[in-house]
Amino acid sequence: MKKQLVTRPSFVRWMTLGLAALVISSCGFQLRDSYQLPTQLETVYIQAEPFSEFAEILASRLQLAGAQLDEQPRQTVIQLVSDSLDRRTLSLSSSGQVAEYELIYTVEYVLHNGPQTSIPLQVEVFRDYQDDPNFALAKTREREVLVTEMREDAARQILRQISAQLTP
Secondary structure, three states, rough: OOOOOOOOHHHHHHHHHHHHHHHHOOOOOOOOOOOOOOOOOEEEHHHHEOOHHHHHHHHHHHHHHOOEEEOOOOOOEEEEEEEEEEEEEEEEEOOOOOEEEEEEEEEEEEEOOOOOOEEEEEHHHHHHHOOOHHHHHHHHHHHHHHHHHHHHHHHHHHHHHHHHOOOO
């Protein structure tokens, strides 16, 4: 008589789930916006212009990543030198009006890690924006949403840059 191997559906599911978890964790997969901050970024001070929208976004990104914001500059300081939004013409309509722009959001900042180390860095984010003078109000709102998304993206890039600079 031949023995038959009996498989239990729940056992197979658990084994498949365990194998999938092992493969995902071994390849270095991380959820989006989950950063492992270097120890130098556990507490950080952001030096910026008062009421800077970008400084608020960067501060919230740092807190989401697990950093504590200092009230006084100590070990690690992120000095936001400037942030600017420029636009460049990409295309014209048949009547000669601008039909499409490229928005360029640039952030220049200096990373101070201790009294001796200052590293100037820059981040640029690009987006295309189609303009239509017939829908000026809607296009203004769309542009505001795009700029907010660009600021969020720039803050994420800064976190990645700083982590790369401070990781030995």
